[in-house]
Amino acid sequence: SSGINAEYGAVEIVKSHSMYNEERCKAFVCDISAEDLSMPIEEGSLDFITMIFVLSALNPEDMQRCVTNLSRYLKPGGQILFRDYGRYDLAQLRFKNGQCLGDNFYARGDGTKVYFFTQEELDTLFTTAGLVKVQNIVDRRLQVNRARKLKMYRIWIQCKYMKPLT
Numbered sequence: 001s002s003g004i005n006a007e008y009g010a011v012e013i014v015k016s017h018s019m020y021n022e023e024r025c026k027a028f029v030c031d032i033s034a035e036d037l038s039m040p041i042e043e044g045s046l047d048f049i050t051m052i053f054v055l056s057a058l059n060p061e062d063m064q065r066c067v068t069n070l071s072r073y074l075k076p077g078g079q080i081l082f083r084d085y086g087r088y089d090l091a092q093l094r095f096k097n098g099q100c101l102g103d104n105f106y107a108r109g110d111g112t113k114v115y116f117f118t119q120e121e122l123d124t125l126f127t128t129a130g131l132v133k134v135q136n137i138v139d140r141r142l143q144v145n146r147a148r149k150l151k152m153y154r155i156w157i158q159c160k161y162m163k164p165l166t
Contacts, residue, residue, distance in 0.1 A: 033062035037069040046073045049080045055125075056084045056115045060105055063115075064125055071129040074163040079134065080126065085116045086138055086155035092116045117157050131161035 014020060014027040030039055032054075049070050055063055070080065085091060087104060091114065095106045104116045119136050127133065136159045143152040 032069055033058050033066040034069070035065065039073065041073065043072045044075055047075055047078050049074065049078070051080060051082045051084070053084055055082070056117065057113055058115070059113065060102065060115055064128060067125045067131075068129040071131055071163060074131075076163055076165045079160050079162045080131065082122070082126075082159040082161070083139075083156055084122075085114060086140075086157045087116045087118050089116055089155040090152050119157060122157060122159055126159065126161040130163070132164055134160035134162050136160075 008029050011027050011029050020027070026040060028040060030037075051070075055066065058066055067080075074080070092104070092106070099106045099108075101107055101113065106114050106116075108114060119138060123133060123136055136157070139154075139156045139158050141154045141156075143154055144150070145152065
């Protein structure tokens, strides 16, 4: 198995763990949206790729290249398991004037960026990369902070896309 992260600190935490074994798992830093993506793993070798709140942090113009890059590393029948922010999530509605960088794309106070997706946008990204939809659902949840008496309406999108067997 492999572990990829864009942040050196996260990779170093994994590598410093007493159970880390490079023969069983490779942890490395990588820009998965790079035009000339090269990873220390073989193309067509992965059964699963998990992308949990990853794609939304990229510039929208880099998203298609990222998904296409990653799809090259899946085995036939391999899947991308995806979860990210949905359009009109509470986090999007809380942004103030001056934080919008583009349509549904914002800058947080810490300088990180975030994009809010529709199911259709994600379907286009994954199918353009040659993947087949297994699941593409909206997960709407009401979270309640009882101590602060706050209701928070959250919207996430969860997807599974598979590399065709042939």
